[in-house]
Amino acid sequence: MTAVETVDLTRDFASLRAVDALTLTVPEGSVFGLLGPDGAGKTTLIRMLATVLRATDGDASVFGESVSRAPSRVTPRIGYMSQKFCMYPDLSVAENLEFFGTLRGVGRRDRTSRSSRLLTSMGLAEFADRQAQFLSGGMKQKLMLAATLMHEPDLLLLDEPTTGVDPVSRREFWGILSDLHVGGKTVIVATPYMDEAARCTDVAFLDAGRIRQRGTPAEIIGRVPGALLEVGGPHRAALAALSGNPRVLSAHVHGDVARVLWDRGSSAEAVAEVQAALAGLDADVRPVAMDMEAAFTFLAEVPTR
């Protein structure tokens, strides 16, 4: 089953094309990561899927219903969490859940039970009476997620839910998303964090309103050719020595080491070849596993296989 399908979905803002003829299918039950830099079109795409923004051209359907022609049949099945905190700051956590639950048509009994269950599972139970404005950043995001879940939607549209949240809260938040995934929900989550991409079942890398890469995290990593090596020690000198070397697909400073993508060969062969190329420098060359961040960095410069 398909949760979301877009066909040539386009959105212009004045002279800027934020989403450019985007065609995309998101299978039901996936945790779909929308990656990409600021301004790539992630928020625009999510807002169009949430029916709060109109498409300039093309269309999208959610569980088979068009977001432009039948938004009222789409909205009951989706939960939309905007990038900005959108709860009432002067209402308590419980009052916010109560309000948005009521608005979504959740009956009184279900409101009470769901609200307390959600708050308990998110560790917010003891803050139920606290006004939303006095919550920490991570708690605010969890409150928004809880409000989004009150009517038990099948598809969650989350726009950068963990941006600006501390690492511990981020991990907790993703723990909740995993549980939702296990429970069969479809999640579309925009994130600028590459480490979060690895936790998705499916990812798409957006740039300038178009999809540049699309697949499972393993597929994306598998697309990067060659072997990834880390060069420690005099890494800037090493980068200088390797520049112009035809076998280097890409090389970057990464913290206090250099990361080099060597065109082919097993890890062991690549290490030996790079050490040979860096003879004379006291460099420490070791193979490292490819991660999403490295994969996207290299895929942006290297033609895919």
Next chain:
Amino acid sequence: MRAAGIRIGAIVRKEFRHLWRDRRLLGIVLLLPIMQLLLFSYAISFDVKHIPTLVVDQDRTAASRAYVSAYAASGFFDVVGQDSQTSAVDTVFARGDASVAVVVPAGFGQRVAQDLTPQVAVLVDGSDPNAARIGAAYATALNASLSQKATVTWTTREGYDVARSGFLEPRMRTWYNPDRNSSIFLIPGLIVAIIAIVTVQQTAVTLVRERDLGTREQMLVSPLRGWELMVGKLLPWTLLAFADIAVIVVLGQVVFGLPIRGSLWFLTVAAAVFVFCSLGMGLIISAVAPSIEVANIVGLLGSFLPGFLLSGLAFPLASVPWLLRAISYLFPARYMVTISRGVFLKGAGWAELWPQLALLSAYAVIAVALAVLLAKRRERV
């Protein structure tokens, strides 16, 4: 329909929670009307009594003293000083010690005794036109009455019967407000202005705030309809406006002796419709204002100016320039002031005031519908 009712109920409850948490706003909404009523009733008083008066009696006869004492006896003039030089008038006016001066020239008594027409001068400080106008009118009336008395005395002495002379004698009576007490006249109008200010101002910012908070977007993905949101926003403020009306009416009765001569039931219905008009206006502002600040300012202008200047509250609308008079028809305040005065002072009700009520109702429907449409224009763009 039941689901719509539940959603509207949720909005109403939420609005009351906002208000309850914002104690400053709550204080403003509940105390401001009382303060405004007291301030305006005492400050905007058009009553002119006890006009400070300087007497320049250059005659100093029994006749001149009798004439001058008529001023003090009338209750409209307070004799604050006596002088023998007309030059003193300028000084006293300049200091603001008096705004009327009565000059009785030498020879006044003699002319009275000789049955010749005596002359007096009444000087009025025109820098306060309202007081000047009223002072002059009182003085004219007083002198007319004194001359008439003199005429009657003379004709009687000469053996004529004045009653047979076709002498015209108008008998003036002031209805509805016999003492021409200006606070009685002002309070029914003030109720209208105060309601307008409280409601327009508050609703003007309310939708803008939902947009700024991002909560409007959450409402868009819920089954909540545009009109449900509007009604949910209107109901709490309607209730509060009625609380304000009740406070002002009670205060008006207890403190200022405001009568309620007409149908209270009619007034309640009209007030409810008027509150909806004002809220509709506020919602229109809210739907088009780009920011909270703009909404605030426009809300203030949109309630204060029409409420005070274009409603007939303080100035008769017949005497304002035609352009402003034309504009006044666009604001509901003028119709409500007519209704309010009619009910409080004239004992009017459905039979007399239904056209105003019909206009207000049409206004309310159009305003709220327009607000819904305008708000919709800015959503799902």
